[in-house]
Amino acid sequence: MRCPLSDSATTLLRELNWLPFVCRVDYKLLVFTxxxxxxxxxxxxxxxxxxxxxxxxxxxxxxxxxxxxxTRTKAGDCSFAVAAASL
Structure with missing residues (x-):
């Protein structure tokens, strides 16, 4: 997790079995991979x-x-081929 969450937000995420946004993106990318x-x-x-x-x-x-x-640019690092391999 990259950003700290408040205690109430953390407990809500646990109760609902939700992942933080960054983790959801990583998870979806790994599923596609x-x-x-x-x-x-x-x-x-x-x-x-x-x-x-x-x-x-x-x-x-x-x-x-x-x-x-x-890749030569930061935008290239966000491409599917690079992001999937690096995760």
Whole structure:
């Protein structure tokens, strides 16, 4: 959680089983990423997700990691392909 909440807001969120806004966005992004990795998402999202393939044999090569694409701008960091891989 990035911003502190008051005690009453925190208890209300717990009672309603709601996530703070930032956590909801992250959760939704991860759900779309999972579906894209398993071909349950639309084709245009599946094409944006690239599995990480290391050049050498590594122990963690089979951890379903994604390739983080490099961007030159802050707006590029907010794209689906970069945000999904970094989360």
């Amino acid at each position: 999972y579906k894209a990795m398993h071909n349950d998402a639309p084709v245009y999202l599946c094409e944006l997700v690239c599995p990480y393939q290391p050049t050498k044999t590594l122990r963690y090569a089979n951890n379903n990691m994604l390739e983080v694409k490099r």
